[in-house]
Amino acid sequence: MTEQTLTVRFFARLREELGTEQLTLPADGEQTAGDLLAALASRGGPWAQLQGGQPVMIAINQAMAKPGSPVKAGDEVAFFPPVTGG
Amino acid sequence: MTEQTLTVRFFARLREELGTEQLTLPADGEQTAGDLLAALASRGGPWAQLQGGQPVMIAINQAMAKPGSPVKAGDEVAFFPPVTGG
Amino acid sequence: MISVQTEDFDAAAEYAALRDSGAGTGAIATFTGLVRDSGDTQGVSGLFLEHYPGMTEQMIAGLIEEASRRWDVRKARVIHRVGELLLQEQIVFVGVCSAHRADAFSACEFIMDALKTSAPFWKKELSESGEHWVEQKASDVARGEAWNT
Amino acid sequence: MISVQTEDFDAAAEYAALRDSGAGTGAIATFTGLVRDSGDTQGVSGLFLEHYPGMTEQMIAGLIEEASRRWDVRKARVIHRVGELLLQEQIVFVGVCSAHRADAFSACEFIMDALKTSAPFWKKELSESGEHWVEQKASDVARGEAWNT
Numbered sequence: 001m002t003e004q005t006l007t008v009r010f011f012a013r014l015r016e017e018l019g020t021e022q023l024t025l026p027a028d029g030e031q032t033a034g035d036l037l038a039a040l041a042s043r044g045g046p047w048a049q050l051q052g053g054q055p056v057m058i059a060i061n062q063a064m065a066k067p068g069s070p071v072k073a074g075d076e077v078a079f080f081p082p083v084t085g086g
Numbered sequence: 087m088t089e090q091t092l093t094v095r096f097f098a099r100l101r102e103e104l105g106t107e108q109l110t111l112p113a114d115g116e117q118t119a120g121d122l123l124a125a126l127a128s129r130g131g132p133w134a135q136l137q138g139g140q141p142v143m144i145a146i147n148q149a150m151a152k153p154g155s156p157v158k159a160g161d162e163v164a165f166f167p168p169v170t171g172g
Numbered sequence: 173m174i175s176v177q178t179e180d181f182d183a184a185a186e187y188a189a190l191r192d193s194g195a196g197t198g199a200i201a202t203f204t205g206l207v208r209d210s211g212d213t214q215g216v217s218g219l220f221l222e223h224y225p226g227m228t229e230q231m232i233a234g235l236i237e238e239a240s241r242r243w244d245v246r247k248a249r250v251i252h253r254v255g256e257l258l259l260q261e262q263i264v265f266v267g268v269c270s271a272h273r274a275d276a277f278s279a280c281e282f283i284m285d286a287l288k289t290s291a292p293f294w295k296k297e298l299s300e301s302g303e304h305w306v307e308q309k310a311s312d313v314a315r316g317e318a319w320n321t
Numbered sequence: 322m323i324s325v326q327t328e329d330f331d332a333a334a335e336y337a338a339l340r341d342s343g344a345g346t347g348a349i350a351t352f353t354g355l356v357r358d359s360g361d362t363q364g365v366s367g368l369f370l371e372h373y374p375g376m377t378e379q380m381i382a383g384l385i386e387e388a389s390r391r392w393d394v395r396k397a398r399v400i401h402r403v404g405e406l407l408l409q410e411q412i413v414f415v416g417v418c419s420a421h422r423a424d425a426f427s428a429c430e431f432i433m434d435a436l437k438t439s440a441p442f443w444k445k446e447l448s449e450s451g452e453h454w455v456e457q458k459a460s461d462v463a464r465g466e467a468w469n470t
Contacts, residue, residue: 012222012294013305059292062227078224082308085221085252085293086205086264086284086422098371098443099454145441148376164373168457171370171401171442172273172354172413172433184333191355197409198357201350201429206340208347208420260346271357273433274464280350281426288422315423 004073008036011080014056017046027073033058034067036077055082090159094122097166100142103132113159119144120153122163141168173248174232176223178255181265186249190269193247197269201276203284205264207257215300218258224292228252235286239268242282243275250283252293282319289316322397323381325372327404330414335398339418342396346418348425352433354413356406364449367407373441377401384435388417391431392424399432401442431468438465 008023015021025036037058041051050056058065059078071077094109101107111122123144127137136142144151145164157163175181183204190200209216236248251265266284270276287293295306324330332353339349358365385397400414415433419425436442444455 009224011224011292012296015222059224059227062224062230064290078227080224080292081294081305082313083289083292084295084306084308085223085291086288086312095373097373097441098445101371145373145376148373148379150439164376166373166441167443167454169438169441170444170455170457171372171440172437172461183336187332187336187351187353191353191411196357198355200353200355202336203351203422203426204336204340204349205422206347206349208345262340273352273354273437277352277426277430277433284422284426 006071006073006075006077008040009076009078011078013081014050014079017049019046027071027075031071032067033060033065033069033071033077036071037067037079040079050079056080057082092157092159092161092163094126095162095164097164099167100136100165103135105132113157113161117157118153119146119151119155119157119163122157123153123165136165142166143168173250174229174236175251176225176228176232177251177253180253180262181251183262183265186251186265186267190247190249190267193269196271197246198271199273199276200267200269201273201280202265202267203280204262205284207259207261207263209259216259216297217300218256218261218298219263219306220256220296220298220303221252221254221263222294222296223252223254227292231291232283232287235283235290238286239279239282243279244270244272245275245279246270248279248283250287252287252291254293256298285312285315285319288312322399323378323385324400325374325377325381326400326402329402329411330400332411332414335400335414335416339396339398339416342418345420346395347420348422349416349418350422350425350429351414351416352429353411354433356408356410356412358408365408365446366449367405367410367447368412368455369405369445369447369452370401370403370412371443371445372401372403376441380440381432381436384432384439387435388428388431392428393419393421394424394428395419397428397432399436401436401440403442405447434461434464434468437461 005024006027037050092113123136246269249267268280395418398416417429
């Protein structure tokens with residue numbers, strides 16, 4: 001029962017505006033990345049932008065994912081703005 | 087009256103097969119590059135390939151030209167196979 | 173081979189290593205991106221580049237694999253810098269060697285386009301008036317998607 | 322700048338010179354062609370390259386001008402070797418720097434494709450069994466013509 005949490009990471013503009021680089025949250029049974037975003041957005045303040053604001057990209061365990069992708073205990077879920085590398 | 091000739095140059099496979107790098111020919115009034123090719127082809131032997139053989143490219147004064155392009159005294163006319171650089 | 177690093181790179185040494193990759197190589201295409209003033213902001217002095225360690229390297233490896241399935245790729249090299257970079261510094265290097273010219277160009281351009289649209293890097297422009305995150309360009313997204321047709 | 326020469330070239334020095342071309346440069350694309358065994362002949366040891374002095378340089382200058390009309394080209398460099406070249410030696414270098422990535426790639430590839438189909442160079446393959454002139458490839462002609470659409 002050591003893995004009943006998941007890790008949430010934020011990058012770039014989101015990391016700065018949320019003032020948060022990483023969170024550990026309880027893993028909540030049948031949950032999608034979109035559910036997680038909605039729960040975080042309901043914190044209000046800068047967190048509200050996670051829903052209905054600028055586009056938010058999602059990665060689960062370092063692979064691109066969609067709002068409907070399931071997340072489970074032990075996962076690393078990341079939220080970030082569209083990438084601008086190169 | 088110093089310029090009543092034209093220079094004909096051959097490159098690559100043509101230069102080798104004709105055994106000729108350069109010719110000086112009398113400039114013959116109203117003449118095209120194609121006329122010149124036909125006159126050279128009529129020499130027979132390896133020269134016959136200049137008409138009806140493998141494709142022959144034409145340059146006049148170092149710019150690509152066509153069989154119908156006029157040639158005149160003082161011109162440098164070159165015949166060569168399709169290019170294969172790079 | 174893939175490197176994500178803060179240090180600058182030696183494009184000459186990278187070219188030499190690509191060239192030294194066997195008798196079948198006939199073509200080497202390289203691309204280097206430099207920090208440029210985007211023109212959107214006054215007095216830009218440089219960039220700060222953030223990335224997602226681990227995921228970045230995995231995604232780039234995936235891009236090289238995909239390029240190798242689509243074209244003849246004898247060797248590919250990708251270097252992407254992160255951290256603070258001044259104007260005119262080198263940001264990114266992509267080098268591909270192939271038997272054939274068209275394959276070298278296509279694979280190099282595909283990897284470079286995909287780096288812009290898929291790999292988790294984010295640029296922040298640093299200027300006299302402060303700093304701001306660069307927005308993704310629609311033209312980059314379109315170029316990335318064009319390879320899927 | 323255009324060079325047609327028998328000597329080898331230093332791709333690293335060429336890259337450095339391209340990079341040093343002003344603050345607007347964001348992208349440098351390079352292509353290097355190496356002598357490769359075409360696979361058509363047994364025991365190829367190298368090539369002999371003939372050209373039409375004067376006309377070659379004029380045609381390449383025209384290609385660079387055309388590329389500069391079609392794309393953002395800050396600097397372009399073409400080097401083409403002639404004479405006898407062994408397997409794996411460098412034959413040709415095309416480097417373009419531009420403000421933009423897509424322009425650098427397009428201009429570099431356009432010049433390279435046109436070099437294959439328009440510039441008066443001829444290759445002779447040297448092998449154990451003698452030597453023979455390389456025939457023009459239909460695929461090269463098609464690639465050259467594709468830029469005219």
